[in-house]
Amino acid sequence: MFAILLNSVGTVILQSINSFDVTKVQASVLEGYKDLTIALVSFVIASFIPRIGYKFAMLFALAAVALICLLIPTIAQFYGFKLLFAVIGCSFAIMKISVYSVIGQVTDGANKHSALLNTIEGIFMLGVLSGYWVFSGFIDNTDVHSKTWLDVYYLLAAFVGVAFLAVLVAPIKAQNAGQLPHNQWQAFIEMLKLTYKPLVIIFIISAFLYVLIEQGVGTWLPTFNNQVLKLPVDISIQLASVFAAALALGRLVAGQMLRFIGWYQLLLGCLLAMAALVLLVLPLTHHVDGSNINSLLDVPLAAYLLPLIGFFMAPLYPLLNSVMLSSLEQHQHAAMTGLIVVFSALGGTTGSIITGLVFDTLSGQHAFYLTLIPISFLLISVTLFKKMTLSLHPSAS
Template sequence: MNWRVQLGLALNLIVFATVLNSVGIVVERSISEWHIAKTVGGTLEGCKDLTIAFTSLLLASQVPRIGYRKVMMAGVAAVCLVCALLASVQKFWTVPILFIACGASFALVKVAVYATVGLFAKTPAQHASMMNRIEGIYQVGALVAPVVFAQMIASGNWINTYWFVSALALLALTTWIFTPLKSDEPQETKKSGGLKDVQMLLKRPVVLVFLLCAAVYVMIEQSIGTWLPSFNKDVLGLEPERAALMLSVYFGSLAASRFVFGYLVRIIPAFALQLAYLTCAFGLLATVLGTTAQAPWAPAAYLLVLVGFFIGPIYPTLNSMMLSQLDRSLHSSMTGLIIVASALGGTIGSQILGTISQHYTTHTAFHFPLLPIGTLAVLLILFHRLEKR
């Protein structure tokens, strides 16, 4: 994979990470500046996640017919335009358009990115290493996004952030214009079975277990990430600014772990590493909950973000293990199923943790992720056995 392809993929991921992880900030700013109702602000998450899920389900299998490079160019071009629209108009009606357009684009671009990795990876270990680097770059974008928004908010016009994102998307588009993917051409003309491929995949027990793994993983990551600032503020007694900053540290730990895992997996079997990481994540979260049961303990904030370090590599490694087993013609359909399962898992996890927080306490709610962490370990063992058949 030459440096221009790597740069193009990295820019794609950073652009989408910045936009898709800005929902919480946009909701808060929209309520403060445009005085929208909180119920209206709450629909923005659905604009993103539901669009991602439906687009993946309906159109992911068509990506090979269009061509991976063309899809990525169209996706970043759409982001460039809608970000410029929001930054220019500065009205709330453009915000749902932004997240719907970016959600649809991300669903297809992610399929193209994953398939492009499959074009260049020659071995399962190399595929796993590249997938972890790809997901690590995405988390770097998620880490940087709150910092950029914070600076723009402090300057008095947070919407100007979207001029920056629009320019970044234009840079990504320019990169792909001058970066042909010759190995992509056979995939463009190869006919895909579309929904037939999806139905065929869903008949395989290993695929069903894998999709459960993906959904449960995102349930863990997103439920913790969504409610981490609330835990830091309500349970640990941190200042609101510091509580929000720890969210960036959490994203940073996810990114760092994926880069580290990308190298470790070359010398240690991925399955053994995954189980070891999950055990550490379970132990860290249980320690945090135990030490804060009676009174706040500020150092627990740093232990809690380290949970991200030990769950971070699970998702990209699982995806790599599954995709590397399949023929390349099935990668688009499989990636579509991955995105749907991920969207459903993330939405359900956040809703469950939020509901428990509302009826009990935030501390009580954070016992919930222990259940999917344990469940994921069991599912990983089952997936490993089915994979070996």
């Protein structure tokens, strides 16, 4: 459910431009309401969640999201989406910290941790994929200004209610009180101390750059399809699901490839493939005119190739997270996850706003060419991250 809601921001940006007559730059702030809230809440409460209990935290987050989804069709104004994504961001921060921390309770060793984390992230991407189709099913192509698509939030509220019941009956353990710091201030200070570790600093930089790329591409892909490739709105949104499908498939394939090659070699190859795809595919999109296309089967090949960048970027995030978390004690996972969420959120907002500004000022092609810069920096940061993990764990591959 959080995959569907969080990654609906690209669809909502496109629909806000059509339904509420806002500019691209104005619409781009929705990513900030989502990601900056995630960052702030993660920073403030990451060390506090183990004290109140992971189960209670998850239930609170789901209840808040269900309530705001029920209100959105009634509000039916652009400011309502700012509120929506702020609540979603707050709730997601709580949920992700809780879920990542619980992984350490049910796994032993780095390999099992990585396997379960990749499975969770893979299911998350299936949620992203389904979200595009859920939203497109409520869009009226005959009237781009229609607000009937807002009814999708009633359906989403019902699904969140099902998730609430699932968490309610799940046997989630509370954190062992003996492993918790004596007071909340001490817990917060210990989280901040993690940022002094060189390995954590390089990891944070890598996570920031990855999410900058993913959100920059994923958020603006529906608008790129509609305004650059001239595809109809519903097909533009459905075609963006190829990006999510590529991410999901990439993580599943990566899980199998890690049996045969090291994680660093895999990530290095993925980064080089991402850069090559951007350079090869974007020139082809200059010649696409989908204004007369009415079916996904009629969409030109070039429009399908660009979202495939998701296949190669897919392994980066879960692998980096798993290697980082596996290097820490289990009781530090909530604090580390808080830092992961904070800097991932900042990267997502930065990527979306920069892409939106370049898209509005120059063109969609220029905006996506811009991803080559963070890809280059990622090559450097991932290499440094590998060297540092080797110094801590000489047997790591």
